[in-house]
Amino acid sequence: MTTTTLKLNLGPQHPSTHGVLRLLLELDGEKILSCEPDIGYLHRGMEKMAEKLSYIKYLPLVDRIDYLAGFFYSELLCRTVEKALNIELSDRVRAIRTMLLELNRISSHLLWIGAFLMDLGATSPFFYAFREREMILSYFEKLTGQRMMYNYFVFGGIRKDIEFLDDVQKIISILPEKLHDYERIITENPIFKRRCVNKGILEPEIGLNYSITGVNLRASGIDYDIRKNDYLYQGFDFAAVILQGKDSWSRYKARILEIKESIKIISQALDYLKKNEKLEQKHINPLNIRLPEGEYYQEIEAPRGLASCYIKSTGEDRPYRLKWRTGSYYSVNLLRKLLVGEYLNDAIAIAGSLDIILPEVDK
Amino acid sequence: MFIGIKSTFEGLATVFKHLFKKPVTLEYPEKKRELNDAFRGKLEVKGCVGCGVCLKVCPSGAISYKKDETGKVYCYKIDLKKCIFCGNCAYYCPKGAIKMTKEYELASENKKDLILEYEGGCND
Numbered sequence: 001m002t003t004t005t006l007k008l009n010l011g012p013q014h015p016s017t018h019g020v021l022r023l024l025l026e027l028d029g030e031k032i033l034s035c036e037p038d039i040g041y042l043h044r045g046m047e048k049m050a051e052k053l054s055y056i057k058y059l060p061l062v063d064r065i066d067y068l069a070g071f072f073y074s075e076l077l078c079r080t081v082e083k084a085l086n087i088e089l090s091d092r093v094r095a096i097r098t099m100l101l102e103l104n105r106i107s108s109h110l111l112w113i114g115a116f117l118m119d120l121g122a123t124s125p126f127f128y129a130f131r132e133r134e135m136i137l138s139y140f141e142k143l144t145g146q147r148m149m150y151n152y153f154v155f156g157g158i159r160k161d162i163e164f165l166d167d168v169q170k171i172i173s174i175l176p177e178k179l180h181d182y183e184r185i186i187t188e189n190p191i192f193k194r195r196c197v198n199k200g201i202l203e204p205e206i207g208l209n210y211s212i213t214g215v216n217l218r219a220s221g222i223d224y225d226i227r228k229n230d231y232l233y234q235g236f237d238f239a240a241v242i243l244q245g246k247d248s249w250s251r252y253k254a255r256i257l258e259i260k261e262s263i264k265i266i267s268q269a270l271d272y273l274k275k276n277e278k279l280e281q282k283h284i285n286p287l288n289i290r291l292p293e294g295e296y297y298q299e300i301e302a303p304r305g306l307a308s309c310y311i312k313s314t315g316e317d318r319p320y321r322l323k324w325r326t327g328s329y330y331s332v333n334l335l336r337k338l339l340v341g342e343y344l345n346d347a348i349a350i351a352g353s354l355d356i357i358l359p360e361v362d363k
Numbered sequence: 364m365f366i367g368i369k370s371t372f373e374g375l376a377t378v379f380k381h382l383f384k385k386p387v388t389l390e391y392p393e394k395k396r397e398l399n400d401a402f403r404g405k406l407e408v409k410g411c412v413g414c415g416v417c418l419k420v421c422p423s424g425a426i427s428y429k430k431d432e433t434g435k436v437y438c439y440k441i442d443l444k445k446c447i448f449c450g451n452c453a454y455y456c457p458k459g460a461i462k463m464t465k466e467y468e469l470a471s472e473n474k475k476d477l478i479l480e481y482e483g484g485c486n487d
Contacts, residue, residue, distance in 0.1 A: 057422040060449030124378055131387050145403035145463070151449045159454060185374045190367050286455055287419050 005033055010347060012041060020358040023335065023351070027344060035339040035347075037332045042362040050322035055081060056286040058318075060151040065324060066360040067148050068111055071097075071104040072302040073324075074153045080298040080309045081155050084291040089157065089232075090280040092273070096162045097153065098232050099269035100140075101300075102262040103168070106175070107136040108303040109255045109262075112355045116252065117186065119352040120195055125186060132178050139167045155289060157281030168270055172263050179259060187253065196249035200338050200350035203246065210337065211330045214305030215258060216354055219243045219250040226301040238265050248353035255355075290317050304328045304355050328360040398465045403450045405443070405466040408481035410458055411436045417452035417461060426452060428482065438485035443469055443477040 010023040022038040046065055050058050055077075062077050063070030075097060082089070089097070114129030137147045142164050144152040152159050186192055202212070204220045217224055218241055225240035227233045241257040243250040291313035299308035305327020312321040331354040338354075339347050389396060398404075413436040417426050425445035429438040453461040471477055 053422060054419075056420050056451070060422050060447065060451060124374075128381075134387070142399045142401060145401040145450060146448065149447070149449065151451070181377060185370075185377050188366075189370045189374070287416065 008344075020362075021332070021356070023339075023347070025339070025344070025347065030344045032339045032342055032344060032347060035335050037335050039332060039358070039361050042358050044359075044363065046363040047322055047324060050319050052318070054317045055155065055289045055291075055319075059154070060149070063149045063151060064359065065326065065363060066302065066304070066328075066357060068357060069104050069108040069303050070148055070150050071100050071153070072300060072307060074151065075101060076298060076300055076302075076307055076309045078153045078155055079300070080296050080311055081289065081291065083298055084294070084296045084311070084313065085155075085284070085289075087156050087282055087284075092277050092279055093157045093281055094232055095269045095272045096158055098236065099162075099168065099266050099273065100152070101232075102265045102269070103136050103139070103171070105303045106259050106262050107133045109259050110136075112255060112303075113182065113186075113252070116352045116355075117192075119348050120192065122186075122192070125182060128178070128182065132175065135167075135171050135174070139164065139171065142167065154284075155286075156284045157279075161279045162273060165270060165273060168266065172266050172270070175263055176260070179256060183256065187256070193249065195346070195349050196247065196252060196353065197245075198247050199346050200248045200342065200353055201246045202334070202338060206337060207334075210334045212305065212327075212334055213330070214301065214303070214327050215241070215254045216251055216305065216331060216334075219254040220246045226299060226306055230300060232300075233265070236265050236268050238262075248350060251353045251355075288317070290315060291319075299325070302327055304357060304360060305330065324363055326360040326363065328356045328358070331356050332361050398467075402465050402467075403448045403453075403463045405464050405469060406441050406446070406453065406479065407462045407464055408439050408441070408460055409462075410460040411439055411482055412458055412460070414457060416455050416457060420451040420455045422449060422451065423447050429485075437483045438480065439482040440485065441479045441481070443479060444474075 006027040008025045008027055010025055012019045012022045020041045022041075024036040024038060026033040044064070046061065049061065053061075059074060059077060062073040065073045110129045110133040114126040117125040140150060141147045143162070144150040144159075202216065202220045204217075204222050207217045207220050207222065213224065221242060221244045223240060223242050228240060238261045241254050241261060243254050245253070291311065293313060293315040296311045296313070297308065299306055306325065307327060308325040310323040310325075311319045314320045334354065335351055338350055342350060411428065413428065413430055413434065423445040425442045427440045428436050430436055448463075450463060453463050469477070
């Protein structure tokens with residue numbers, strides 16, 4: 001008698017991959033023997049586009065690289081260009097940008113909590129998380145004019161001075177109590193724990209070998225948070241969340257704790273911004289941004305890991321080559337390793353716990 | 364077993380708490396959201412002097428206009444099929460001639476409705 005293994009396509013029609021990711025699994029019974037992620041369904045040519053557009057035309061488009069955390073990528077492009085042009089940001093601009101980035105990080109993590117629990121079959125937390133995220137998005141809409149494609153940062157500063165600080169105060173006073181609610185119904189829930197504890201163990205060495213960064217690596221016990229060395233965050237008191245669990249549950253817990261740290265940063269930034277200093281920023285002529293010939297590199301800590309931007313300029317008004325490094329791309333490749341030996345039932349839970357977002361992978 | 368029952372009740376308690384709260388959703392299209400002044404909706408143009416900044420900052424090439432012999436701008440077209448509502452043109456316009464309104468229901472059965480014409484419109 002001969003036995004064969006079963007090849008199974010998980011996605012792109014699977015609800016949790018919603019048309020943008022296909023995992024080609026090889027199964028022996030219910031055990032996964034190998035996994036081959038197939039990406040590229042959402043490729044928009046963001047890097048090639050940069051070579052055709054001037055810097056000011058390209059800036060509104062980078063929000064779309066990661067549409068759940070748009071501020072991070074516009075910040076990244078702005079910072080790279082500012083680095084090339086030797087522009088220093090004033091303290092007020094720095095505080096405003098930090099505050100918005102952290103609010104964006106919270107909204108991204110909240111969406112992840114909802115979507116992850118949805119993958120596991122719990123529907124209520126999805127709506128709770130979206131309700132809190134809605135407060136943040138409403139504030140962003142009030143400030144920038146749109147809910148996800150902000151286009152608020154400009155080279156050398158921001159579009160207009162920050163407003164509606166009371167809304168931010170309200171958000172950070174409500175959030176801790178809501179987080180307590182989530183923790184009450186999720187964290188110690190036996191069903192949730194059975195599906196997450198000791199599932200999808202990411203050993204630190206494997207994480208490093210696969211270039212994993214961000215929360216996923218920190219939940220495996222490696223202290224690597226680029227924010228600690230970032231000049232945007234200088235003067236802010238916060239801790240990098242390091243957990244030793246290595247499993248899906250730790251990655252969930254780390255994100256909850258990271259939201260709490262973000263709230264700390266926001267309240268410090270808010271205290272500073274309430275002093276009402278005058279906004280000082282250097283005006284740059286948008287029609288004539290030319291980076292001096294050379295190569296420029298900048299990195300920041302995005303919600304899904306280290307994000308970086310590399311620009312090679314030949315002195316023209318557009319990049320000769322622009323390259324994005326995004327955290328999710330590496331997390332997708334990690335599935336090749338992480339899913340092997342696990343059961344099919346756990347595949348979605350493990351893939352969900354890595355916080356993969358496909359626009360970031362495909363760019 | 365005990366933990367299972369306890370957490371089920373905790374979960375249900377939270378769910379019941381929300382059962383008696385006001386809904387957070389709106390019955391669109393009967394009720395509509397309140398929009399704020401910064402909202403980036405349909406564009407409106409008035410008082411263009413033809414400096415061309417909007418053409419140079421628009422990422423999708425949605426804007427075009429013509430000039431007559433005296434240099435007066437006419438036939439200022441914004442193609443909503445291309446526009447991504449980034450707000451660059453309105454932000455960088457030195458005369459403040461481009462404004463973003465709160466209108467957002469822009470779907471149409473006719474393709475021509477999606478090309479907005481300002482500054483006297485086009486004759487052809």
